[in-house]
Amino acid sequence: MSLELEWGFIQPLQKASTPTAALSDFHPGSSNEHSLFDEADGHSISSASVAHSIHPDPLSGPMAWYGKNIKPTDYIVRLTSSELLQIRAAVIHFKLLKLDCSQINKTTFPLPAELSAKLAEASVQLHDGIGIVVIRGIKAQSYNAEESVIAFTGVTAHICPDRATDYKAYMTLTHIRDASRDPVPKSAEGIGLAASKLPEALKFHADRFSGDVLSLYVADSGNISGQGEQYFASSWTVYNELLKTEPQVVETLQKDDWPWEVKDRDGVPHLHLGPAMYRTPDGKIILQLVHAPLKGNTRIPRSAHMPSLSKSQEHALQVVEETARRVSMTLDHQRGDIQLFHNLSLMHARSAYEGGDNKRNTRHLLRLFLRDPERCWEKPEKYADLFNSPFDNDFPQTFPIIDDDPWRKTAGSLSHG
Numbered sequence: 001m002s003l004e005l006e007w008g009f010i011q012p013l014q015k016a017s018t019p020t021a022a023l024s025d026f027h028p029g030s031s032n033e034h035s036l037f038d039e040a041d042g043h044s045i046s047s048a049s050v051a052h053s054i055h056p057d058p059l060s061g062p063m064a065w066y067g068k069n070i071k072p073t074d075y076i077v078r079l080t081s082s083e084l085l086q087i088r089a090a091v092i093h094f095k096l097l098k099l100d101c102s103q104i105n106k107t108t109f110p111l112p113a114e115l116s117a118k119l120a121e122a123s124v125q126l127h128d129g130i131g132i133v134v135i136r137g138i139k140a141q142s143y144n145a146e147e148s149v150i151a152f153t154g155v156t157a158h159i160c161p162d163r164a165t166d167y168k169a170y171m172t173l174t175h176i177r178d179a180s181r182d183p184v185p186k187s188a189e190g191i192g193l194a195a196s197k198l199p200e201a202l203k204f205h206a207d208r209f210s211g212d213v214l215s216l217y218v219a220d221s222g223n224i225s226g227q228g229e230q231y232f233a234s235s236w237t238v239y240n241e242l243l244k245t246e247p248q249v250v251e252t253l254q255k256d257d258w259p260w261e262v263k264d265r266d267g268v269p270h271l272h273l274g275p276a277m278y279r280t281p282d283g284k285i286i287l288q289l290v291h292a293p294l295k296g297n298t299r300i301p302r303s304a305h306m307p308s309l310s311k312s313q314e315h316a317l318q319v320v321e322e323t324a325r326r327v328s329m330t331l332d333h334q335r336g337d338i339q340l341f342h343n344l345s346l347m348h349a350r351s352a353y354e355g356g357d358n359k360r361n362t363r364h365l366l367r368l369f370l371r372d373p374e375r376c377w378e379k380p381e382k383y384a385d386l387f388n389s390p391f392d393n394d395f396p397q398t399f400p401i402i403d404d405d406p407w408r409k410t411a412g413s414l415s416h417g
């Protein structure tokens, strides 16, 4: 999966309406957990009101799919040889402009109207269809590292023009690869690696407050077949299944007492109390259950001072994982693919790509989080700022062509995985 999921980045919290509290102010077992919530937010949601907010009926429509019914032809969009030449021409056009990648858009990366419209159509499938699109045909070996970044960013600008930027390192483009065998410079000693830099398997999750659409470019699909497989599940189907089998888990997911660990720019852990499941004003379900900010990862352990999950929350994690696996599908992928996933209605996971026998898996993906302002979902009012802040900021966008600093730039920020 990419599921490249570390825990998604959370943007500056000054605009956020969700409760946040400094770890130093939190005392497990004391009553100030809730008072902090009230202080930050001005009000709280009672357990009773949360229970009443559970959607009473199953969700229907193309987003509520079962993996066994999804075929590659349902999500692969093939580029013709002439379209590939048009994309190459746009890459050259942009290079000649001598602009920074942050200035890539439909004007600076021009494509013929027919191809631009074909790409824009993908956004319909992302937001109102099954939520998965794979643009296939690009010959990755024909582009150097810089051109790959330009082609990926340029093509996706015709589908979802808004790009998210991490508040901590101002990262817009992230490299997903195994950096665990990289020699650690003195300056990076003691700094953990995020899930995007580790070859470990990742359970089903959605990247939290990272962006509406997760997009990946398969620069290298890996030199060891069967590793790093990507799995997807419809969160709507998971929700429907839970309503039938364990409705109390839905209630747990919607409660606003999940103890998310968030690291600020200074690296100080903060407690962020909030739900794992949201409902939009028009009744859509958003599931943002992600493990790292709740459990840590092998290189960035959860702070010892963070509260533990409750028994019902631990149970919810387990049941959601089992349910997602049961209804999931394995993505058809190959080198050069541009993959797009609706991060608000899907969960993703991946298998490990740890190589073995001292062989390093060369798997290498590029990642962007995107938004189509014309089709994006309306967000739950209470949490709208957190959902939108990765896009609605003035941060400088950063596109590292080479991933030469996997520790400082990406690790420890916040959230995927």
Ligand SMILES: [Fe+2]
Binding pocket: 002, 003, 004, 005, 006, 205, 206, 207, 348, 416, 417
């Ligand atoms: Fe993820």
